[in-house]
Every structure is written in structure tokens, then in C-alpha cells.
Amino acid sequence: ITDGIWYYEMDPTDGHLIRQYKKAFNYFAIGNSLTTHPVIDGIWWGNWGMAASTRENDFVHKVCSSLEQNYEVHSNAIYYTSWETAADRNSQLSILDPYLTADLDLVTIQLGDNITGNFGTLTSDYQNLIGYVRSKAPNAQIMVIDEFCWPNGTIQQAQQTASSAYGADYISLAAIQNINYKVGAATVAGDDGQMHTIYNGAVGCHPNDAGMQYIADQILQRITVKK
Numbered sequence: 001i002t003d004g005i006w007y008y009e010m011d012p013t014d015g016h017l018i019r020q021y022k023k024a025f026n027y028f029a030i031g032n033s034l035t036t037h038p039v040i041d042g043i044w045w046g047n048w049g050m051a052a053s054t055r056e057n058d059f060v061h062k063v064c065s066s067l068e069q070n071y072e073v074h075s076n077a078i079y080y081t082s083w084e085t086a087a088d089r090n091s092q093l094s095i096l097d098p099y100l101t102a103d104l105d106l107v108t109i110q111l112g113d114n115i116t117g118n119f120g121t122l123t124s125d126y127q128n129l130i131g132y133v134r135s136k137a138p139n140a141q142i143m144v145i146d147e148f149c150w151p152n153g154t155i156q157q158a159q160q161t162a163s164s165a166y167g168a169d170y171i172s173l174a175a176i177q178n179i180n181y182k183v184g185a186a187t188v189a190g191d192d193g194q195m196h197t198i199y200n201g202a203v204g205c206h207p208n209d210a211g212m213q214y215i216a217d218q219i220l221q222r223i224t225v226k227k
Contacts, residue, residue, distance in 0.1 A: 025071035028099050028137070029060045031110035032084060034148060034206060034215075036060065036077040043200045045190025051183035051198065051206030059207075060108075062216035067223075084114040089125040093132045100136030107133050108219060109168075110145035112155045119154055126162035134166060142166070143219060146173040148181075149205040171218045181211035 001010060010016065029035050033050035036058070044050055049058025056065065060077050067073045076099050083092040100107075109129065115122070126144075133142055144163045147155055151173075163170040184204045187197050198204050207215065 023071055024103075025067050025073050025106070026101075026104045027060075027064065027067070027073065027075040027106045027108075028104055028140075029075065029077040029108045029110070030080050030096065030133075031077070031108070031145070032079065032081045032112075032114055034059070034113070035108075035110050036079050038079065039191060044203060045188065045192060045194070045196045047191055049212060051186070051188065051203060051208060052212050053186065053209050054189045057209045057212055059212045059215040059219070062213060063219050066216070066220050080111065081114050083129065084111055085116075087118060089118070089121070090128050093129065096132070097136070100133060102137065102139055104137040104140040106143070106219075106223065107137055107140045108143045108145060109133070110215075112147040112152070112159060113149040115152070115155055122155065123158040123161050126158050127165055130162055130166040130168050141222075141224060142168040143171055143222060144168050145171045145215065145219075148173050148177060148207055148211065148215075149202075151177050169222045171215070171222070173215065173218075176207065176211050176214050181207050181214070183208040183211075 035049055036047065037044055037050040038047055039045055046055060048055040049060060052058035055061055060075065064073045064075050078096070078099060080095070082095065083089050086092050130142060130144065133140070144159050146159065160170050162168070182204065183198060183206050185198055186208060187195050190196050
């Protein structure tokens, strides 16, 4: 028996409640520092999306928090800049294997900000990445997220072309690619329980909490997977 959110397992003999549970929703976030970033002494202090003021305020955790209203959410996130910077990006695909399963409902791909070379293969590299995810997680809705920190038209075109080829949702961040959504020299929390001020210029180019909320909202608005 279900009310649309909770499922109730009833004893078939006398009808008493055995247990109640929510349907599972499985989310895997592939990305660079906007998605998740390890601690770097003196530069970044929390193992979550860089420049979010707290773990709960990065876009991955905001998506999960919203989904938890209706689902039992299981999520993973991977720091995957090795794909962005590799001379042969396809050589990095197998790194994703432990995370890509048939029961995934949503995969977000947020990559591009650290790409500075190997543009000749970029469109096919994005296509191969999306295709690899699709082959390993055939039931997942795939979303490709625009760059934020240093937008590049060549990268964005490759993202859009590859997304279209594989039926992935493309999320443009054009509306927030400005100083109002960059964190700058803000104060953020750390895994050490202390507050820290961002002084590194590259970190300061990342999205603030409002930017993270915008990204989360764009993802949530596009979710069509039904359990």
C-alpha cells in the first residue's frame, strides 16, 4: 500500500503493519571541484563542492536534501578532474566503473572548467563519456552541466553537441556566470569545525551558495525518472 511517498508492507493474514519505507533514489555526481573537492591545506577546508559555505550548501547535497522528501536517497560523488586534464580522456573512463550500476536513477556530469588543451577530440570525448555512462547505467537520467568558473564557447559547444547526440539533458549556467554568483573572499566552514576565509583567487571564482542553489534547482526541475 502506498500514499505516493511512503510504502507500507502489510501482513496478508491480519493486515497489521510490518514496515514502512520510501522508494530508493540513486544519484551519482561526476565532476570537478564544483561537485566535490578534497581538503587542501590553507586553500580549501571541506570535502564537498568547493566554495559552498557548508557541506549542506553544495549543489549535490541540496539535490539530495530535496529528493529526500519523497525518496530514500543514496548518493556518491567523484572528483574527476583527471578526465579533464588527461591527454587521452578515454583512458580515464574505467575509473567510474565502481560507481556505475544499473540501479542508478540520476547521473550528473559537471566537467569543463579545468580543460585547457586537447580540444580537437573534445566533442568525441564528451560523447564517449556520456555513452560510457549510458552503457553502464542504462536506466539513469543523465544531465550535463555547463561550465561556471571560466566559460569557454568551444567547451560548451562540445557539451551541447554530445548531450544532444545521447539524449542527455544539458544545463546552461549562462544566467549565473557573473560576479554576483562567485564566492570571492567569503568565509566558509571546514571539516575541522572552524571557519576559514577564502583568499585563493581560483577558489574565489567558484559559485557561492546562491550559485549552488541555482545549479541544484536546474537539476531538480529536469528530473523525470520515476521509481
